[in-house]
Amino acid sequence: MEDLGGGLKALFNIEHRFNADTGAVNSSSSFWNGRSVVGLEGGFGQVTLGREYTPARNIANRADPWGGDTVGAMESILRGGNTVLDKDFTGTVADVAPSRQNNAITYTSPGFGGLTAQLQYAPDEADTGEDFYGLGLSYAAGPLSVAYGYNKAGVDDGTWHLLTAGYDFNSFRLIGAYGQGRPDGTGIDKHRSYMIGATAPVGAGEVKVAYGRLEAVDPDIDVASKFAVGYHYALSK
Numbered sequence: 001m002e003d004l005g006g007g008l009k010a011l012f013n014i015e016h017r018f019n020a021d022t023g024a025v026n027s028s029s030s031f032w033n034g035r036s037v038v039g040l041e042g043g044f045g046q047v048t049l050g051r052e053y054t055p056a057r058n059i060a061n062r063a064d065p066w067g068g069d070t071v072g073a074m075e076s077i078l079r080g081g082n083t084v085l086d087k088d089f090t091g092t093v094a095d096v097a098p099s100r101q102n103n104a105i106t107y108t109s110p111g112f113g114g115l116t117a118q119l120q121y122a123p124d125e126a127d128t129g130e131d132f133y134g135l136g137l138s139y140a141a142g143p144l145s146v147a148y149g150y151n152k153a154g155v156d157d158g159t160w161h162l163l164t165a166g167y168d169f170n171s172f173r174l175i176g177a178y179g180q181g182r183p184d185g186t187g188i189d190k191h192r193s194y195m196i197g198a199t200a201p202v203g204a205g206e207v208k209v210a211y212g213r214l215e216a217v218d219p220d221i222d223v224a225s226k227f228a229v230g231y232h233y234a235l236s237k
Contacts, residue, residue: 001041008042035100046108054104055118055136056097056149056162062138063147063164063177065197065208072228075099077212080160080179080191096183096191097151097160101132114141120151143168158183162193172200175210190217205233 002010015034018025025031032051039048053061060078061068068075080096104122120134132153139146149162160181167174179193197210208230214223 006042008040011037011039011041011046011048013037037106039106043110045110048104048106050104051100051102052104052106052120054098054101054132054149054151055106055120055134056151056160057099058118059136059138059147059149059162059164060097060177060179063166063175063195063197065175065199065210066228066230070230072208072210072230074195074197074210074212074226074228077193077214077224077226078162078164078177078179078195080162080181080183080193080214096158096181097149097162097179098153101134104132106134115139143170160191172198174198191215191223192217202231205231207231 002012004010014032014036016025016031017033035051035053037048037050037052039046039050041047057075057079060075063078064073064075066073066075079099101120101122103125104120106118106120109117116138118134118136120132122132124130124132130153132151134151135149137148145166147164149164150160152159158181160179162177162179164175164177166176175195175197177193177195180190182190191214193212193214195210195212197208197212199209200207209228211225211227213225215221216223
């Protein structure tokens, strides 16, 4: 991030993915497969252009006790997809709420009394009717936090709604989430996801526990369920 003066800053971020042992790029990935943006930040908030995290993903990532990391991560379930289906339905379900969106214009507001908003639009350059729209709203006041994420995309108007809430009881933090939407182009009418989790400081680290479930509706399929428990300990500051 570069300070341009007058409270204005320029930012630049590019993330490449490769196999560290061979240097090879994953054949299924684009070269800039991570967050790859340029933007400006100031008193008005932040605007980025490029391949950016979606608002619904950001809501899911903050609700996930693991922050989308390690084998315990619940973020994919909260985003409603990217999971292999069972024998009752052939194939896989793509992310209903993708983690990143190409060609995106993203605005993140400053905080207003605990409320923060994020808006995203990605125009369809190929003229196939697949414009992408995203919205994220977060509110935090004292021990309580609530958030809502939404996206709409695809020729079949795939949508995803995600509502999360957390409350800090000092000795532990309780987190709940519910997602619902329609995957684009999968032949499934609706998905639902649930998660309940908690984090608690123990010693110099933190205990994390969560249960998540993803269901398909019409056809009625239990897509995935996961229980995870772990302990995070920082090896350095």
